[in-house]
Amino acid sequence: MTHDEHKEGIGGMANPTRYGIERVAYWLMRLSGLGLLAYFVAHIYETSNILRGQVGWNEFLELTQTTEGHIFLALVIAMCVFHTVNGVRVMLGHGGVGVGKPARPDYPYDPASQNYRHKIGIYSAILLAAIATMYGLAVMFGE
Amino acid sequence: MAQVSSIAEEQASTLKTITLRIARYNPEHDDSSKFMEFNVSYEKWTTVLEAILDVKKHHDHSVAVRYSCRQATCGSCGMMINGKPKLACFTKISELNSNVITVEPMNNFPIIRDLAVKFERLFDTHQKIKPYLIRDDTELESDAKEFLQSPKELEQYIQFANCIKCGLCNSACPTMATDSSFVGPQALAQAYRYVADSRDKGKDSRLKIIDESHGIWRCHFAGSCSQVCPKGVDPAMGIQFLRGYLLGFRS
Ligand code: HEM
Ligand code: SF4
Ligand code: FES
Numbered sequence: 123m124t125h126d127e128h129k130e131g132i133g134g135m136a137n138p139t140r141y142g143i144e145r146v147a148y149w150l151m152r153l154s155g156l157g158l159l160a161y162f163v164a165h166i167y168e169t170s171n172i173l174r175g176q177v178g179w180n181e182f183l184e185l186t187q188t189t190e191g192h193i194f195l196a197l198v199i200a201m202c203v204f205h206t207v208n209g210v211r212v213m214l215g216h217g218g219v220g221v222g223k224p225a226r227p228d229y230p231y232d233p234a235s236q237n238y239r240h241k242i243g244i245y246s247a248i249l250l251a252a253i254a255t256m257y258g259l260a261v262m263f264g265e
Numbered sequence: 266m267a268q269v270s271s272i273a274e275e276q277a278s279t280l281k282t283i284t285l286r287i288a289r290y291n292p293e294h295d296d297s298s299k300f301m302e303f304n305v306s307y308e309k310w311t312t313v314l315e316a317i318l319d320v321k322k323h324h325d326h327s328v329a330v331r332y333s334c335r336q337a338t339c340g341s342c343g344m345m346i347n348g349k350p351k352l353a354c355f356t357k358i359s360e361l362n363s364n365v366i367t368v369e370p371m372n373n374f375p376i377i378r379d380l381a382v383k384f385e386r387l388f389d390t391h392q393k394i395k396p397y398l399i400r401d402d403t404e405l406e407s408d409a410k411e412f413l414q415s416p417k418e419l420e421q422y423i424q425f426a427n428c429i430k431c432g433l434c435n436s437a438c439p440t441m442a443t444d445s446s447f448v449g450p451q452a453l454a455q456a457y458r459y460v461a462d463s464r465d466k467g468k469d470s471r472l473k474i475i476d477e478s479h480g481i482w483r484c485h486f487a488g489s490c491s492q493v494c495p496k497g498v499d500p501a502m503g504i505q506f507l508r509g510y511l512l513g514f515r516s
Contacts, residue, residue, distance in 0.1 A: 126292075128382070130372040130442035140349055141437060141489035148439060148487035215486045218509030224461070227424045227497025235502035236488050 144236055147244040151208055154201035161198050192262040199258040204251035211243035282306045283358060285316050287328055288369040291378050298376075300367070301325065307358045313368065314342055314353035317380070329379035337495055340431035344380050345369040350436040352495050371436040373445070386445075387432050390452035394474055396459065399467025418463040425458035425503050427496040434490035434500050446479040450490035450500035453481055457503030460510070472511060481508055 138149040171182040185191050215221055220243075222234025285305045290298035303324050305316045314332055321328050330353070332342040337355040344353055347361055350371055358366060374382035404411050434450040435441050441449055456475055460468045475481045484504050491501040509515035 126375055127445050128370065128372065128374060128376050129445055130436075132443060134372060135439040135442040141487070141492050144486075144488035144492075145439070148485055151485070212486060215505055216508050217512050217514030218506040219514065221502045221505045222499070224421055224424050224502070226420060227427055227499075229497075231494070231497030233488070233491035233494065233497070233499040233501065235491050235499050235505065 142236065143241060143244050147208055147247070150204060150248075151212065154205040154208075157197070157201045158205055161201070192259070195262065196255050196259050200251045200255040203254045204247050207247035207250055208244065211240060211247065215240060280306050280308070283316075283363070284365045285320060286365060286367040287317065287320065287379065288367075289328070289379050290370070290376055292376060298369075301328075309357070309359050311358050312354050313346055313351075313356045313358060313361075313366065316358060316366070317353060317368065329377065329381045331381045338429060340429035343371050343382075343431045343433050343436065345371060345436070350433040350493050352431060352433070355495050371432060373436050373438070373441045374432060382432075384430075384432065387430060387435060387449070387451060390448050391430060391455055393448070394452050394456040394459075394471055395467060396455050398459065398462065398465050399470065400465065412464040414463055421463070422458050422461040425454050425461065425498055428455060428458070428498050429496055431495065433493045433495060434498075437489040437493040439487050439489060440483045440485065444479065444483060447483045448475060448480050450484070450504060453484065453507060454490075454498055454500035454503040457507045460507065461503075468510070472507070475507065476511055481511065484508070 136149060136152075138146045168182055171178045186195060220237070220239040222237050225234070282304050285303045286300045287303070288298045289295075289301050303320045305319055307316060312335075314330075314335060317328065317330050318332075321330070330342070330344075332354060333339040334341070335354045337352050340352075342353040343350055345351075346353065346356055346368055347363060347366060353368070368380060370376045370380050370382045374384070374387070376382055398412075428451065430451065432451060434454070438447075438450050440447045453475060456471045459465045460471055481504060484501075486501060486505060488501045491499045494500060506515065
């Protein structure tokens with residue numbers, strides 16, 4: 123069926139290299155959304171360890187005090203900040219905010235919806251995620 | 266005479282060649298597609314379509330390709346050119362900066378043969394959004410005047426009316442890549458083209474058509490449609506405006 127329809131498939135959907143920073147943002151948004159969902163489930167499971175009393179809780183908490191644990195939490199910070207900041211941009215865009223005004227198209231037809239406002243939004247999301255992650259790493263490894 | 270030969274020499278020395286790789290596939294008897302390679306000479310102005318037609322003329326006339334206008338107007342010649350959907354007649358070999366040019370049938374469209382793909386679903390979804398003015402009266406009645414429109418009102422939709430139904434947007438769209446039931450950027454942009462027309466009264470009925478599970482909500486505003494559109498339609502803009510109505514950002 124897939125071959126009959128000649129769909130590009132998941133590989134094409136997730137390939138961020140061909141259509142500019144907007145497609146990269148689309149891809150990071152999906153990855154971070156799914157990553158946060160996985161973290162959320164793991165987080166509920168982890169915090170349920172409190173039911174095993176203080177010893178169980180502390181035992182589990184020690185997992186996050188390792189180098190791997192720190193790196194994992196740094197990744198969660200990155201995903202969280204990017205997903206939130208870019209999420210606000212996407213929600214505004216979805217409402218038609220900042221996507222440009224219709225006009226008579228003129229060659230070379232730069233699409234107005236792919237404008238600097240949204241590009242700044244995407245780069246800010248990436249930059250803020252990087253800063254927050256570095257701050258997190260500094261706090262966790264600086265102990 | 267000397268002049269003529271020097272012109273001929275100059276032409277010979279500026280004549281460059283590239284390797285044109287054409288995907289060959291006939292669903293009736295092939296299991297998978299294969300590439301055939303041809304050496305094609307080109308000038309600064311030679312288009313990819315001209316190179317393919319050159320191959321048909323001199324090397325292999327059985328290559329299947331669809332084209333008509335050769336000037337980015339009919340929307341027939343969309344294909345993947347070095348991995349991106351483009352119009353073959355609107356893409357010069359010289360602008361691709363590559364010695365190898367690979368042409369394949371457009372993604373997300375069923376293949377008829379080689380480079381030609383089926384457009385049935387594109388035309389179906391286009392028709393589904395009612396691509397005509399909806400209102401109770403008609404300007405065809407004998408004593409009625411034409412519906413007037415100011416240049417400002419025209420500007421609200423004219424860019425979307427530029428669509429040539431080439432399907433490049435649907436081919437670049439990441440949702441289309443995995444969901445063949447998605448209505449797609451082409452049809453959504455046309456829904457907005459009529460909703461934004463001051464003469465049209467069909468906004469509510471069109472919003473109803475696209476407000477379904479494989480409708481407008483599957484758009485994630487990745488914008489790839491707008492980046493490949495050869496006519497400046499900017500489907501992503503129209504789609505977000507449409508969704509703005511449904512979400513209450515616009516009225
Ligand atoms: C204030 C914080 C958040 C904001 C503003 C936000 C915003 C958004 C938006 C706008 C989308 C749609 C993106 C698109 O259309 O491509 C989205 C998708 C998603 N979000 Fe969030 N989100 C937030 C927090 C979270 C959290 C905490 C989780 C996990 C528990 C999460 C999981 C997801 C998932 C799984 C998707 C679907 C991804 C996809 O299919 O592309 N989000 N978010
Ligand atoms: S919106 Fe642009 S890319 Fe899509 S079918 Fe129309 S002209 Fe082609
Ligand atoms: S041949 Fe008509 S658009 Fe290319």
